[in-house]
Amino acid sequence: MRNPLSRRTFLKSSALAVAALAASSTGAAAAPLFAGPGNEPDDDVKKVLREKFGTRVIREGHVTLDVPDVAPDSREVPLLIESDLPMTADNFVKGFHIVVDHNPDIYLAGFNFTAAIGAATLDTRIKMRRSSHVRVIAETSKGELWTTSRFVYTSLNGCV
Amino acid sequence: MSDVGQGKIILPTKITRDSVINIRALLSHPMLTGMSRDQAGIPIPAYFVNDVVITYGGEQVAHFEWSSGISRDPFVGFSLRADKEAPVTITWKDNKGGVYTQSADIKFGVA
Numbered sequence: 245m246r247n248p249l250s251r252r253t254f255l256k257s258s259a260l261a262v263a264a265l266a267a268s269s270t271g272a273a274a275a276p277l278f279a280g281p282g283n284e285p286d287d288d289v290k291k292v293l294r295e296k297f298g299t300r301v302i303r304e305g306h307v308t309l310d311v312p313d314v315a316p317d318s319r320e321v322p323l324l325i326e327s328d329l330p331m332t333a334d335n336f337v338k339g340f341h342i343v344v345d346h347n348p349d350i351y352l353a354g355f356n357f358t359a360a361i362g363a364a365t366l367d368t369r370i371k372m373r374r375s376s377h378v379r380v381i382a383e384t385s386k387g388e389l390w391t392t393s394r395f396v397y398t399s400l401n402g403c404v
Numbered sequence: 405m406s407d408v409g410q411g412k413i414i415l416p417t418k419i420t421r422d423s424v425i426n427i428r429a430l431l432s433h434p435m436l437t438g439m440s441r442d443q444a445g446i447p448i449p450a451y452f453v454n455d456v457v458i459t460y461g462g463e464q465v466a467h468f469e470w471s472s473g474i475s476r477d478p479f480v481g482f483s484l485r486a487d488k489e490a491p492v493t494i495t496w497k498d499n500k501g502g503v504y505t506q507s508a509d510i511k512f513g514v515a
Contacts, residue, residue, distance in 0.1 A: 319475060319476065320475045320476075321475075344473065347473055348437065348439065348473075351471065352471050352473040352474070353468065353469060353470045353471060353473065353474055354468070354469040355466070355468045355469075355480075355482075356466060356467045356468065356469070357465070357466050357482075358464070358465050358466065360460060360463065360465040360484070360485060360487075361424075361465055361466060361482060361483050361484050361485065362424035362483055362484060363424045363483035363485075364483070365426070365481070365482065365483045366480070366481065367428070367479075367480065367481030367482070368475075368478070368479060368480045368481070369474070369475035369478075369479050370473050370474060370475060371435075371437070371472075371474070371475055
């Protein structure tokens with residue numbers, strides 16, 4: 245079931261690699277420091293992003309995600325999210341959205357803020373079904389979307 | 405923490421006016437996804453916190469929407485600009501109608 249080299253996984257990752265190549269050849273995606281296999285979201289993830297954000301452009305930058313490269317316990321993967329975007333009364337970070345590509349609930353959580361919090365930081369612990377990209381999307385009060393992603397390797401199914 | 409719904413808010417020990425402080429909050433809750441089974445093979449129904457509201461002096465400052473992908477005994481740390489002496493209240497709601505509330509008072513100039 246969880247054979248890492250099953251046919252489906254192999255096909256999926258090759259498809260992802262091709263998609264990533266296509267994306268990089270157009271110069272759209274800046275390579276993150278630790279990308280893991282292919283940073284490009286698959287169709288399920290794209291669908292979730294489309295439902296949540298419509299056709300708005302999601303750009304890389306202005307948000308950082310601190311997460312272990314290898315999670316020893318996939319039932320409790322610590323996340324620390326920070327942003328250098330302004331936090332003033334008329335221009336602030338309205339929310340952080342957490343997306344985990346290979347979880348049953350791809351859209352894991354949304355954290356909505358008001359300007360009263362003073363700084364956009366967030367610290368929490370999540371479950372992961374298997375090794376996957378973890379994405380964070382920061383939404384500003386002006387409607388801009390900024391993202392970052394990290395690939396996290398896990399050992400056990402943490403979805404209990 | 406074994407009892408469901410025991411909330412805890414941790415504030416910094418010393419708070420100065422207009423500083424941005426870090427608040428940590430913890431709730432005891434099993435956060436079941438509904439995908440696991442018990443020893444007899446019967447599915448365990450989903451049971452998780454899906455809505456968290458944070459108020460400061462009666463005004464809503466943050467609102468979190470969760471799936472069951474948040475870990476058991478959900479923990480969250482966030483910032484708040486401490487511009488008044490007022491209580492911070494967190495209300496957690498779960499998918500079975502459980503409502504859990506916890507408050508902590510922000511006060512300035514201790515020590």
